Amino acid sequence: MKNVLLIVTVLFFSAFTNAQNNFQNRTIKILLNSKLTITGDTNIKSFDCVFDMGYLQKENHIKFITDDPGHIRFKNAILSLNTKGFDCGSAPINRDFHKLIQSDKHPQILIELLEVRLQKAGSANAVVNITIAGTRKEHTFPVEFTAGAVSNIKGILMLDIKDFKLEPPKKLFGMIVVKDEIEIDFDLSIQK
Incomplete structure (x- = not known):
């Protein structure tokens, strides 16, 4: 009985180790011509907070595996956005934005790619x-892409700030209110 248990244990760990070794390593670089904007809205007008791509890491080392045709899983595919890199166009809006996302306590917004399911040519x-202000939530959304030596990925991710336990700021005694829904609009150029 002990021998059977030992064999099953060895086989289990061997299979687990082999599955881990099937991940391929790749170094990628997000190019400076990429764009990422967080857009919000108030009951008066909308605002755009544009991210300065100069704040990104020069290179990212990711791992991926293709489970079946059209399904790719990732490890360590994390886009770390330093909150100092966002400019909303004016000092008061910048202050409100940084207060909203609690950038003093949480100076990074993290976007971790977990998997991609291809739909048709050029879309997935x-x-x-997504981790904002220390709260992490999983989201699925459509993206468009072109592949090559420099790949392009575009998409709009809609988020409810209350999912991240954020309270929208109110101005002028509550007459100006930020709406709960924001969008992260990105157009990334990625070099392999």
Whole structure:
């Protein structure tokens, strides 16, 4: 009985180790011509907070595996956005934005790519974990892409700020209110 248990244990760990070794390593670089904007809205007008791509890491080392045709899983595919890199166009809006996302306590917004399911040529559904102000939520959303030596990925991710336990700021005694829904609009150029 002990021998059978030992064999099963060895086989289990061997299979687990082999599955881990099937992940391929890749170094990628998000190019400076990429764009990422967080757009919000108030009951008066909308605002755009544009991210300065100069704040990104020069290179990212990711791992991926293709489980079946059209399904790719990722490890360590994390886009770390330093909150100092966002400019909303004016000092008061910048202050409100940084207060909203609690950038003093949480100076990074993390977007972790978990998996991609190809739909048709040039489109897919991406599954990501988004971490804002220390709260992480999983989201699935459509993306468009072109592949090559420099690939392009575009998409709009809609978020409810209350999912991240954020309270929208109110101005002028509550007459100006930020709406709960924001969008992250990205157009990334990625070099392999």
